[in-house]
Amino acid sequence: MDRGNNDHLVRSMSQVLHSLRFELSSSSCIYRVPKRLRRASENAYTPQVVSIGPLHHGKEGLKPMEELKNRYLKAFLRRTQVTLEDYVAQIKAKEVDLRSCYAETIDLNSDEFVRIVLVDAAFVIEVLLRFSFRDCQEANDRIFSKPFMLQDVWPDMRMLENQLPFFILDHLFEPHKATLSRGQSLIELSHHFFKTLMHIDVADETLKSIKPHEVVHFVDFVRKLYPLPPWKSQHRGKREIPVTPTMTQLSRAGIRFKDGSKTNMFDVKFEKGFLAMPKLTISDQTEVTITNLIAFEQSQCEDQEKYINDYFFFLNGLVKTPQDVKLLVDRRILDNKLGDNKKGCALIKNLVDGVVDYSKDYFYFFTLCDDLNKYYNMGRHQWKEYLVTHFFNSPWATKEIIAAVIFLFLTLIQTVFSIMSYCHDLGKR
Template identity: 30%
Template sequence: MTSQMNEISVHVERTEPEQVLDECCIYRVPSKLRNVNKASYTPQLLSIGPFHYGSPKLKDMESHKQKYYEKFLKHCSKDEAALKRFVNQHLDRILSCYAGTIECRGNIINVILVDACFIIEMFMTDSETENHHILRSPWMRKAVEKDLILFENQIPYFFLEELYDFAISSRDSIVEPEIAVHPEPVQHQFLTLAWVNSYRSKLAGLTTKELKLTRFWATYDAESVIRNIMALEQLIYPKKAYICSYFLLLSQLVNTVEDIDLLIKDGVVENLLGSNKSVEKLINSFCVHIVEEISCYSDIYDQLNEHYKTSLGNRRMATLKQVYFKDLWTGSATILGLVVLVFSIIATIKSLTYHKR
């Protein structure tokens, strides 16, 4: 990396709207989504790409990236000048993948090159047999993994592939990174649906055909991953927003802590946060400012709404259970109140009968 750090602003001009629409895949998270939980979208340790490069709190990691870059140069088949020329040849296409204006402290070619080499070198390094600066620490590894999945913190994948093919000519002596390439986005494989037996009283006593959801593991690391996938879907896959649809549906089922209790009991939610109240707040916060254009669960919504309309008795029974028998103390108070009411009615009747005589 160059020692002279000049602030530059790169504005990507869109001359072919349709082509750019296909190429553009790395966005800044809209402020409405970001303000719900800024930390979930912001790298805490490591910057990748131009959006967060130069952030003071990420400065310490630059020396680690430089070490990986220098290590990459030692075993690649090209010198540094050739690598920089290669980046420059692809720079227009790389920048077209980023939406909006790019403001980056430093030489943009160096930023892209060092970050790309850092990622490739991490994949190629064996953390068990080599002095791995990052992966040998479980805490550091987890922090790096978390920052690498952030929507804003990316290098275009096509460039990583082409740089690897260009720079690593001898495949015999280098361990090729095992990166699974899926024909469709990974998030499309996240959810499954099935119809099963009895599920939940809130759905108005449905007993024959019920909804079963893929289990949600509520962990401390889940929030950042889910929010970034949902942001990606909102901007790139609005008509195939499977994760957004899943959590919008789940949030419709969760209004109280008692709802979480039932979801945990039925195996829909696995609570690793400790407090069920925390899980309830987390699930309902996911859908703040989320827009659903087309739900992959629309047929299920229709069936449940139709069942709700035609099941007056089940609705009343569900309301009775939720309001008057939601726990032991409420149920006991309800029964005691009914007993007092019955005795009061009997006493009143006896009193009226006595006066008539």
């Protein structure tokens, strides 16, 4: 065997193997979103205006923001009174840790990587400051004044692929907290920035429980603002995850609905024929927020930790048609700011498109789904649903049935009187 002819191939392959990381990092927390999740809405995962971090840096449509980001860096240096050289050295010292946060190898040299991280980190901190404190805004600021790009920047900053590790933001911010933000923490500034997009009231104790060293990036931070369900995830054993009847089917079977907990979106309860669901608001901001939270859970979390996945998987079972959305709206369980039941239905479907949960060992809402199915499948409830579906599904059908019953009743009375009259005539004879 002539091995000499293979030397070039061996050298080439050796170089590839040598370039690999010694070992994959357990610190990975920033991921590419899988194609199976992207198919419903590519734009929900792809920044449209500004790149944050290395994954989307340099893309053609995002280049115009680079000048503004550098202006924000200049302002940040002026606020902190720290030299550019000092900040570059700080980022360089943490480069290994920063790179390990990305699930894929970042194919950039050290200088380019550090430059991206520093510029983008300063930009993010400046956005938070200018959002919270109007006096931090500069004249002709392109984000907070004409052309008012905040509405475009907001979605990009909560996309999973468009993140910087939170620890580097906090590292640059914390030493200057007293002068930059009147003593407010980066956690507090982040909460103020994102809360209006989430349509939830975050309890003070929830916010206080979030520690900076436990937050890996903004998507993780937003997830932590949602309190955990008030019960542990339930092991399903060999049983399949039950798919619930729809809202329309449950309503026709006699189940009543009411607004539930004001503090925990996941505290859904079914007791004595009543399904209590905390109010949920959906808007044009919902898709980006929830799909990226779900993508993060799919990539980062164990089965028993995927409570946002599980909730919207459960909700998707309840909502199959615009009529189901209408029922949720009518019962004041859903605030549909999209203004259209068809759009609301499509949005809820898109949120879990591509999510694979059938193989999960744990499911937070297993018992709830099981109880709903047992109630629905009881004989008398099945009959009630059948009657409502086939005979009382519209006002006209109901009126026709009532008219028919009245007609039968009158016919019966007429028959009785006829028989009585006949008997009376026989008696006279």
